[in-house]
Amino acid sequence: MNVKTLVSRCLKAQGVASKKSDLGLNFTYEGWNFLLWNDADDPMFFRLTLPGIFDVTDENFAKAIMVCNNINWNYKVVKAVLYDYEDGKEKGASVWLCYEQQLGSPPDIDDLMHRTVQLLLAVAETFMKEMTEE
Secondary structure, three states, rough: OOOOHHHHHHHHHHOOEEEOOOEEEEEEHHHHHHHOOOOOOOOOEEEEEEEEEEEEOOOHHHHHHHHHHHHHOOOOEEEEEEEEEOOOOOEEEEEEEEEEEEOOOOOOHHHHHHHHHHHHHHHHHHHHHHHHOO
16 A cells, blocks of 8 residues: 555545646645655655645745745745746746655545645645735
8 A cells, every 4th residue: 555545545535536647646626736746665655745836936036935934934744845847848936835744554544635735725825925915
């Protein structure tokens, strides 16, 4: 048993569609796109991300870094990072939120998924609020 299988079953039981990708397992909840990273070297490592919540530009770069630092300080289990990307068509940076945990056996995946998704959504809301404050 691995994290991807556990999460896939949890989502299916809740009626949430998921799709496998090269990076892991994608699903949408409340209009937000989530990605559960696949770690072939550590199948019980749980890394759920909320990718690309905010586009970073030269104009907002410094503030985005400061807000990420605030998030990282105030939300102990969530990381806010700037992720640089280049996919052949586009190049840029965006803010990603990430929750990571090494799972024991047997994990209560239903509870973990509920708490993690709700926490990531709350942190995304906090990030957006802080970015729009003067």
